[in-house]
Amino acid sequence: MGWYLALTSILLLAVQCCGCGKVLVYPVDGSHWLHMNLLVEALHARGHQITVLRSSNSWYVSQVSPHYTSITISLEQPQHLEDPACMASFLSRSIEIRRNEGTVGSFLAFYSELFTLLEKSHKSVTDMLTIMLENKTLMQELEESQYDLVLADPAFPAGAILAHYLKLPLVFNVRWLPNGADIWLMRMDFTFEYPRPTMPNIIYIGGFHCKPAKPLPLDLEEFVQSSGDHGVVVMSLGTLLGNLGPEISEVIAAAFARLPQKVVWRHLGPKPSSLGNNTLVVEWLPQNDLLGHPKTRAFFTHGGTNSLYEAIYHGVPVLGIPLIFDQFDNMVRMKSLGLAEVVEVTTIEVESLTHALRKILDPEKPYRNNMRRQSQLHHDKPLKPMDSATFWVEFVMRHKGAAHLRSESYKLPWYVYHSIDVIILLVMSGLFLVALVCALCACFMKTLTRRGKVKRE
Numbered sequence: 001m002g003w004y005l006a007l008t009s010i011l012l013l014a015v016q017c018c019g020c021g022k023v024l025v026y027p028v029d030g031s032h033w034l035h036m037n038l039l040v041e042a043l044h045a046r047g048h049q050i051t052v053l054r055s056s057n058s059w060y061v062s063q064v065s066p067h068y069t070s071i072t073i074s075l076e077q078p079q080h081l082e083d084p085a086c087m088a089s090f091l092s093r094s095i096e097i098r099r100n101e102g103t104v105g106s107f108l109a110f111y112s113e114l115f116t117l118l119e120k121s122h123k124s125v126t127d128m129l130t131i132m133l134e135n136k137t138l139m140q141e142l143e144e145s146q147y148d149l150v151l152a153d154p155a156f157p158a159g160a161i162l163a164h165y166l167k168l169p170l171v172f173n174v175r176w177l178p179n180g181a182d183i184w185l186m187r188m189d190f191t192f193e194y195p196r197p198t199m200p201n202i203i204y205i206g207g208f209h210c211k212p213a214k215p216l217p218l219d220l221e222e223f224v225q226s227s228g229d230h231g232v233v234v235m236s237l238g239t240l241l242g243n244l245g246p247e248i249s250e251v252i253a254a255a256f257a258r259l260p261q262k263v264v265w266r267h268l269g270p271k272p273s274s275l276g277n278n279t280l281v282v283e284w285l286p287q288n289d290l291l292g293h294p295k296t297r298a299f300f301t302h303g304g305t306n307s308l309y310e311a312i313y314h315g316v317p318v319l320g321i322p323l324i325f326d327q328f329d330n331m332v333r334m335k336s337l338g339l340a341e342v343v344e345v346t347t348i349e350v351e352s353l354t355h356a357l358r359k360i361l362d363p364e365k366p367y368r369n370n371m372r373r374q375s376q377l378h379h380d381k382p383l384k385p386m387d388s389a390t391f392w393v394e395f396v397m398r399h400k401g402a403a404h405l406r407s408e409s410y411k412l413p414w415y416v417y418h419s420i421d422v423i424i425l426l427v428m429s430g431l432f433l434v435a436l437v438c439a440l441c442a443c444f445m446k447t448l449t450r451r452g453k454v455k456r457e
Helices: 002-018 031-045 084-098 104-134 136-144 158-166 218-225 246-257 287-291 305-314 327-336 350-361 367-379 385-399 420-456
Strands: 022-026 049-055 069-073 149-152 170-174 183-186 202-204 232-236 262-266 279-282 296-301 318-320 340-342
Touching: 022 031, 022 158, 031 049, 031 149, 031 170, 031 305, 031 385, 069 104, 084 104, 104 136, 104 158, 136 158, 149 158, 149 385, 158 170, 170 385, 183 385, 202 385, 218 262, 232 246, 232 287, 246 262, 246 279, 246 350, 287 296, 287 305, 296 305, 296 350, 305 327, 305 367, 318 327, 318 350, 327 340, 340 350
Parallel strands: 022 049, 022 149, 049 069, 149 170, 170 183, 183 202, 232 262, 232 296, 262 279, 296 318, 318 340
Antiparallel strands: none
């Protein structure tokens, strides 16, 4: 019987391995890597071989991992959107510009800063891609490795270019608008997004990184339990942003000190002098586990997508302080659904922030019930988002792509895709009709003029 079970296990393992594939991952660092890494871990657990391309100064993408093999590309400078110091500087300048919001000068200054940041980021991405493509040995190794697909983040186009060069199917892991590729794993869920029509190659996996809470470390658990019936407020500004500067930090600390709740605050930099005894400042916190703790009453956040889905998953109402990029749009959606309130970082004051926090924490207000209902909707699915993601990645492996799910629009010339030819035809037709009417009117006026002249003679 023992030999039979052993043989059966070996056969099952062999069958499983026969269906395993090879995935080449071109990620983006920072918070984007956090959810990409979860997908990498899930694919590795299903037996797939994963290779991750990373830069030598990568912030989060480790060179050594039990879940993947890495290929490191030497770069002198970090990619700007992946550099904490660069992002902190950009945030500081953006806040200063927004203080003068409403003027043409502030509008132009903000977008000048944004486009400069994006330009530098694309330049560093281009440098890395150029180094790779000019390395004939590396490209030959990638071609000979016979990968089944490229899994990429389309925040930058390097992954798509590499997939095209290697003639491999492409899967995007993203939240933004779709175009081009075989499968788009959209980190969206219609408990958060507005309804929209989409193509069948768009797979919604919003909240796929969320998971049940694990027990907290003993010291943190003791602090949380000491909150009694009042509970805990959690504050975090995500992976890229940890410090709003001393002036704003003092305001936040003073507002926290006025609350009966305990506060766990991820804050980088000097501790504010107005910090209350009820506030625990840490450089890192287990955000998912804290949000899933029964003592947690509210989440004070910058409004990043990953953080908001964790709040929805655990049913925790949100106070948002959007800072950059898509965070403003995210918080508008949350507020419109009755799940959150929003404070403006450039006009934040102790009184207004305290009022907003108490409003979110008030059990008589609808925020907590609304969030619990939204959480129930989010959980009520026939298939877990991560299972859906891994299925469709393996689908592309099995079928060498998913062209039958894509719109034929990707084959159209740009002027046809954007209906430029139709617009030109309509404009020309309109101009022709105007010219014809003008010509007829001119002829009619000439005729009337001649008849009047004849009568006078």
